[in-house]
Amino acid sequence: MNKPVNCRFFYGDYFRGKNKEECRLLAANPTNQIAWKRSHCDSCPVPEILISSNSRELALEATIVRKFLRSQVEVTFAVCTRHMMELSDPRYCPECAAEQNRSAGEDA
Numbered sequence: 495m496n497k498p499v500n501c502r503f504f505y506g507d508y509f510r511g512k513n514k515e516e517c518r519l520l521a522a523n524p525t526n527q528i529a530w531k532r533s534h535c536d537s538c539p540v541p542e543i544l545i546s547s548n549s550r551e552l553a554l555e556a557t558i559v560r561k562f563l564r565s566q567v568e569v570t571f572a573v574c575t576r577h578m579m580e581l582s583d584p585r586y587c588p589e590c591a592a593e594q595n596r597s598a599g600e601d602a
């Protein structure tokens with residue numbers, strides 16, 4: 495059995511011998527053409543994006559793309575739901591950055 499993945503979109507159900515694993519991010523994208531496998535998590539950028547993004551209310555859309563000999567998860571769309579703003583870089587929302595600067599100034 496694979497270890498559960500430390501990712502908010504990963505879902506594993508091993509109860510009573512079940513071995514169901516799912517990526518809820520990809521399951522939510524009906525246009526994804528390549529079936530998700532647990533091994534896609536090993537090269538997936540999403541957990542790192544969730545940790546490093548300055549947006550705390552990040553909504554992502556992802557798909558699996560084939561690259562040469564392997565397939566991997568790629569983020570196709572990122573939105574800061576706090577500011578309803580599409581982000582070209584999912585790791586950075588300029589509005590969240592401005593808020594964080596402002597509150598940093600208040601603390602000083």
Ligand SMILES: [Zn+2]
Pocket residue numbers: 549574575576577579587588589590591
């Ligand atoms: Zn934001």
